[in-house]
Amino acid sequence: MDALRHRPSSSALPASAVADADPLGDDVAVALHTLYELHYRGFPDVDPEWEWNPELLRFRAAVERVFLDALRSGVDGGADVEGVLDELLVEHVPGSGVSHHLRDEGDWDQMREYFAHRSIYHHKEADPHAWVIPRLRGQAKASLVAVEFDEFGGGRGSRMHSQLYVDLLVAAGMSGEYLHYFDDVPAPAIALVNMMSLFGLHRNLRGSLVGHFAAAEITTAPSARRMAAALDRLEAPAACTLFFTEHIEADAVHEQIMRRDVIGDLLDREPELREDVVFGVQATELLEARLADQLLSSWGSGESSLRTRRRWLVSQNG
Numbered sequence: 001m002d003a004l005r006h007r008p009s010s011s012a013l014p015a016s017a018v019a020d021a022d023p024l025g026d027d028v029a030v031a032l033h034t035l036y037e038l039h040y041r042g043f044p045d046v047d048p049e050w051e052w053n054p055e056l057l058r059f060r061a062a063v064e065r066v067f068l069d070a071l072r073s074g075v076d077g078g079a080d081v082e083g084v085l086d087e088l089l090v091e092h093v094p095g096s097g098v099s100h101h102l103r104d105e106g107d108w109d110q111m112r113e114y115f116a117h118r119s120i121y122h123h124k125e126a127d128p129h130a131w132v133i134p135r136l137r138g139q140a141k142a143s144l145v146a147v148e149f150d151e152f153g154g155g156r157g158s159r160m161h162s163q164l165y166v167d168l169l170v171a172a173g174m175s176g177e178y179l180h181y182f183d184d185v186p187a188p189a190i191a192l193v194n195m196m197s198l199f200g201l202h203r204n205l206r207g208s209l210v211g212h213f214a215a216a217e218i219t220t221a222p223s224a225r226r227m228a229a230a231l232d233r234l235e236a237p238a239a240c241t242l243f244f245t246e247h248i249e250a251d252a253v254h255e256q257i258m259r260r261d262v263i264g265d266l267l268d269r270e271p272e273l274r275e276d277v278v279f280g281v282q283a284t285e286l287l288e289a290r291l292a293d294q295l296l297s298s299w300g301s302g303e304s305s306l307r308t309r310r311r312w313l314v315s316q317n318g
């Protein structure tokens, strides 16, 4: 952060400090997110020339390495693409995920906390996946773009999923400002977005980006159905529910397109990417499970899942 406040220079950033950091902890999550943000919207007080500064990229590579190593060592791996995707569709009964909790017994405060965690991604919904477009060919490219077209509102700015999420936040009495809740959200939700940026920005992880995208589309429709039920039970404003009902139908279609046309065609062309696709699916599950643990264990002990309750309340009023 100190370095970014100054003009870009050729002095080295402290890459050696990265080795001691918790790869899935707050420091790595915040550092990586800050570095990647230079490729998205940047920061008002940071010189945009930093984006391609060689010393910054050297430092980012060191942070990426510890994060990627932790993801790789946290998953089983393998090359059974169909198997890992099918497994995502199995509903474990009784369901014990975050959306099950919110549907059955969550309160409005927990719902708003959940909105804050997910805002880190939904403010840039579908953006990280756009990086992969030039790395695909033929039907895989055409079909992935068809999914992205929907994510970006089918040509209508007001229907972009990122805009529907802003509408959701505002309807819930929260701030719709870009990354407003970043400082309130602990590592797990940030790490998920970092994973997408990592997969999107590295051509050699294109299979993992596609695997991640398919996993997200497959799991969204059932969880969106539970979220819509939760919001009905809590009598939430219609704009909150719309974001999820929009995803129930859209993602049932997206799931099919991602599996058959994107992954199918990609692996026909490049069968050696099977393990990368599996890794993308499993890394998504790993980080989603960490987020679910963090939310449910906080709520289970009667606490807020955000960094500090106080700051959260202040920012709601601000």
Ligand SMILES: [Fe+2]
Pocket: 125, 151, 161, 247
């Ligand atoms: Fe979406």
Ligand SMILES: [Fe+2]
Pocket: 151, 217, 250, 251, 254
């Ligand atoms: Fe989708």
